[in-house]
Amino acid sequence: MAKPTSDDIKTLIEQFEQSDWKEVHVKTDNFELYLSENPKSSGPPSAIASQSTSAASQTFDSDDTSPTAVVPVPEASKAVLPEGMIAVTAPNLGTFYSAPKPGAPPYVEVGQNVSAETEVCLIEVMKLFTPVKAGVSGVIREICVSDGQMVEYEQLLVVIEPS
Amino acid sequence: MTIKRVFVANRGEIAVRIIRAAHALGIEVVQGVSLADRDSMAPKMADRTVVIGPAQAKDSYLDVRTVVHAAKSTGCDALHPGYGFLSERAELARVCVEEGIIFVGPKAQVIEDLGDKLRAREIAERSGIASVPGSGHVESPAAALVAANEIGFPVVMKASAGGGGRGMFVARSSDDLKESFARASGEALEAFGDGTLYLERYIENARHVEVQIAGDGQGNAVHFGERDCSVQRRYQKVVEEAPCVLMSNPLRKKLHKAAVKLVSSLNYSNVGTVEFLFDVERDEFYFIEVNTRIQVEHPVTEQVTGYDLVQMQFRLAAGEENALPLQKAIGISRHAIECRLNAEDAYNNFAPSPGRIKEWGPAQGAGIRVDSHCYSGYLVPPFYDSMIGKIVVTGPDRSSTVRRLQTALEDFRIEGLVCNLQLLREIVAHPDFKDNSFHTRWLEQDMLPVFELAKK
Numbered sequence: 001m002a003k004p005t006s007d008d009i010k011t012l013i014e015q016f017e018q019s020d021w022k023e024v025h026v027k028t029d030n031f032e033l034y035l036s037e038n039p040k041s042s043g044p045p046s047a048i049a050s051q052s053t054s055a056a057s058q059t060f061d062s063d064d065t066s067p068t069a070v071v072p073v074p075e076a077s078k079a080v081l082p083e084g085m086i087a088v089t090a091p092n093l094g095t096f097y098s099a100p101k102p103g104a105p106p107y108v109e110v111g112q113n114v115s116a117e118t119e120v121c122l123i124e125v126m127k128l129f130t131p132v133k134a135g136v137s138g139v140i141r142e143i144c145v146s147d148g149q150m151v152e153y154e155q156l157l158v159v160i161e162p163s
Numbered sequence: 164m165t166i167k168r169v170f171v172a173n174r175g176e177i178a179v180r181i182i183r184a185a186h187a188l189g190i191e192v193v194q195g196v197s198l199a200d201r202d203s204m205a206p207k208m209a210d211r212t213v214v215i216g217p218a219q220a221k222d223s224y225l226d227v228r229t230v231v232h233a234a235k236s237t238g239c240d241a242l243h244p245g246y247g248f249l250s251e252r253a254e255l256a257r258v259c260v261e262e263g264i265i266f267v268g269p270k271a272q273v274i275e276d277l278g279d280k281l282r283a284r285e286i287a288e289r290s291g292i293a294s295v296p297g298s299g300h301v302e303s304p305a306a307a308l309v310a311a312n313e314i315g316f317p318v319v320m321k322a323s324a325g326g327g328g329r330g331m332f333v334a335r336s337s338d339d340l341k342e343s344f345a346r347a348s349g350e351a352l353e354a355f356g357d358g359t360l361y362l363e364r365y366i367e368n369a370r371h372v373e374v375q376i377a378g379d380g381q382g383n384a385v386h387f388g389e390r391d392c393s394v395q396r397r398y399q400k401v402v403e404e405a406p407c408v409l410m411s412n413p414l415r416k417k418l419h420k421a422a423v424k425l426v427s428s429l430n431y432s433n434v435g436t437v438e439f440l441f442d443v444e445r446d447e448f449y450f451i452e453v454n455t456r457i458q459v460e461h462p463v464t465e466q467v468t469g470y471d472l473v474q475m476q477f478r479l480a481a482g483e484e485n486a487l488p489l490q491k492a493i494g495i496s497r498h499a500i501e502c503r504l505n506a507e508d509a510y511n512n513f514a515p516s517p518g519r520i521k522e523w524g525p526a527q528g529a530g531i532r533v534d535s536h537c538y539s540g541y542l543v544p545p546f547y548d549s550m551i552g553k554i555v556v557t558g559p560d561r562s563s564t565v566r567r568l569q570t571a572l573e574d575f576r577i578e579g580l581v582c583n584l585q586l587l588r589e590i591v592a593h594p595d596f597k598d599n600s601f602h603t604r605w606l607e608q609d610m611l612p613v614f615e616l617a618k619k
Contacts, residue, residue: 007579011519014542018199018218092222093215093229095236126228126258150236152214153198153223 009033081159086136088158090151094123094130098147106147108158112140120158123151138162164188165481166241166265170195170234171205172255173245174224176552177457178205179536181243184473193237195230197223199544204536213237218546224248231258241265241480247548250456251278267480268433269455270380276429277453287450290425295440295449297363304344307362311340314364320344322351323359333365368602370441371395372407372448374422375464377475379487380432386419387468388495390460393603394590396513401583401606402590403460404500405467408561409443409599418448425453433479434461434472443602459503459553462534466499466557498564499557502572502587504535505549509586510618517545521579526571530557530564543580551582565597589614 016024016035023036081087090096098106098121108120114134122129142159145151168191171178182192182205194209199218206212213233216223223229225248234242242264244250256271268274277283284294298310300323311318317335320343332347334340344360352358370393378384391407392400410418422437436458438451461472470488478486507513519542525533535552537543543551556571558564572588593610595601601609 007519007521011542015545018544018546020217020219093213093233095232125232128228150213150233153216154214 084161085141086138086160086162087156088120088132088134088160089154089156090123091130091132091153092123092125093153094125094151096145096147096149096151096157097122097124097129098143098145108134108140108143110140110143113163114138114140114160121145132157134158134160136160136162164190164477164483166190166477168193168210168237168239169241169243169267169477170230170237170239170264171209171243171245172224172230172234173243173248173250174200174203174205174536174547175550176534176536177245177459179208180534181245181473182208184471184477185243187471188474188477190241190477193234193239195224195233197546199546203541204538211237218544220248220547227252227255227258230255231262231264234259234264235262239264241267241477243267243476244456246456246459251454253278265480267476269378269431269435273429273431274455277455280452283452284450286429287425290421290428292421292425292450294451295364295366298361300359300361302359304341307340307344307360308337310362311337314362317365317367318362319365320347320360320362322347322355322357323361324351324355324357366440366442366444368443369393369604370407370409370443371400371438371451371603372410372418372441373436373438373458374419375434375436375458375461375472376422376426376431377434377472377479377487378426378429378431379479380430382427382430383487384423384427384431385487385490385493386423387464387470387472387493389415389418390463392460393601394596394606395603396606396611400460400503402500402502402587402596403463404498404561404564405463406495406498407441408498410441411446414446414448421448434476440603459550460501462532462553462555463499463501466532466555467495467497468493497557497559498561499555500561500564500568500591501553501555502568502591503550503583504552504554504577504587505583506543506551506580507549507583508581509583510615513583515545515549516581517543517549518580519543520551520577522576524576524578525552526554526574528571528574530567531555531571532557551577551580561599562597565591586614 026033108114115137116135118134119131120134121132123132138160141161144156169185170193171181172195185192192209194205194212195215196206196212197216197218198214201214215229215233216226242259249255251274253271253275256266256268256274259266296314301307301310317333320332332343334343348358348360370391372389372391374389375387376384388405389407390403390405392403394402425437434457436454439448440451441448465472506516508516520537523537523539532555533552537551554571556564556568558567569591572591575584577584590596
């Protein structure tokens with residue numbers, strides 16, 4: 001088999017990032033490529049590990065319902081997570097709610113200990129509310145979205161330092 | 164323009180086309196994209212982009228609630244569905260209205276009625292437009308013969324339970340019919356577990372002809388002439404043109420009138436297309452269906468009439484006065500032909516061939532229009548339709564337009580990606596295409612077998 005070109009590899013990586021796959025391992029006589037979603041993956045020997053990139057690289061103004069001026073979205077907070085931190089991202093596009101109902105205390109606050117099952121927020125799409133769980137036990141280090149803000153698919157919501 | 168900000172719930176070339184039309188009218192654009200399309204052309208042009216879901220269309224472009232939620236929370240007052248995806252989903256039109264968003268398209272009820280094939284046929288019949296003549300179930304060769312004589316030979320026997328061409332037999336005479344009835348019934352039984360047959364008139368030399376219409380929702384409607392889309396593969400159009408020069412003027416007038424009558428009877432709003440089968444030998448046309456959206460091939464109509472149909476969609480949706488032109492103002496001059504560029508391997512059973520375009524070198528020159536979202540370095544993702552663009556060529560008449568199209572296709576350069584460019588070149592250079600002597604099965608039956616053989 002011919003050696004893949006850099007374009008081939010680039011294409012593979014992009015397709016991997018856009019897919020639901022957890023990892024990809026390609027091995028031929030003269031070539032080996034290992035891609036994993038898990039930043040902690042040690043991978044197979046002599047592997048290239050690709051850190052999963054956060055999809056939501058943009059921040060948004062909260063709901064501006066008056067159709068007057070569109071603010072161009074700055075390509076801000078390229079969401080580089082500090083070493084060892086875990087990101088909780090939006091499972092779908094919707095409105096972010098930090099508390100179960102208006103006026104109620106928030107699900108979580110910075111500094112709070114959470115378990116994998118702890119609910120950290122609600123995402124609402126057309127009156128359908130989906131709770132989002134921490135997914136890992138640890139300490140909440142940052143809440144990146146404000147209450148009532150629209151979030152996009154895979155946008156960074158909460159940063160947790162795993163215990 | 165009362166519409167201030169539109170949400171584009173589509174991708175690819177049509178998203179780009181809609182953004183251009185919106186900006187020309189001073190409308191701001193919020194582009195909804197899947198994760199796979201975040202770095203594509205439309206987000207670069209839009210005023211704002213939101214990621215509505217993952218690459219899989221089912222959870223992004225096909226999710227009604229997510230799309231409307233995104234439109235609403237970004238302050239959009241209108242939504243354009245493009246073609247494909249949710250464009251003919253009545254639910255989208257309905258939810259938009261419930262949420263106070265203008266849907267750029269017909270009313271939900273009209274989409275629903277015309278989307279139901281049987282109901283659409285009834286609506287057409289009420290306007291005096293016939294569908295292809297056919298029979299009910301025929302149980303015996305004798306019953307088939309009676310039905311066939313009523314319809315007129317040739318007829319095609321079809322399996323009631325079937326589809327996709329299996330169990331289909333053409334009979335050109337009563338002897339033919341008697342001979343093949345048992346075989347057709349047997350094959351239907353074997354393929355579908357049911358040997359029941361029905362008959363339909365067999366149109367040897369059929370052209371796919373469609374009429375572009377627009378309505379204001381008050382019962383006023385106009386047409387923008389017809390398109391001929393007879394170069395097809397598996398019911399997918401490959402080359403489309405306007406006008407259909409094969410049709411006589413009296414029949415053409417009748418066709419336009421029929422289309423306008425049908426949509427007027429529904430108080431149709433926005434643009435749409437009434438599709439017909441044109442039986443060249445009998446000089447008759449039959450109703451197929453109505454598409455309640457902008458179509459892929461709309462540019463050929465724009466080229467020969469001079470109207471911008473997507474801008475018109477916005478004007479009609481906004482309820483602008485005089486958004487609908489007067490029929491007498493719409494004239495058809497010149498000829499236009501469109502070819503669809505697809506990322507598919509024509510030499511390998513049309514397998515989709517996504518990948519990175521190394522070099523995108525569209526043809527340029529007088530009378531050449533390329534509608535595309537592609538550029539050098541663009542990655543055609545594997546998740547969606549394989550269409551990468553449309554080349555539309557316009558000229559004073561059909562033969563000069565074919566020559567111009569030939570040159571344009573020769574000049575077009577696409578590198579790094581397998582696509583159907585060579586096939587398009589050979590279709591357009593084919594004597595049958597030049598002579599305008601082909602029918603809806605020509606590409607599959609006559610042209611492609613030779614094309615594939617030549618490669619081997």
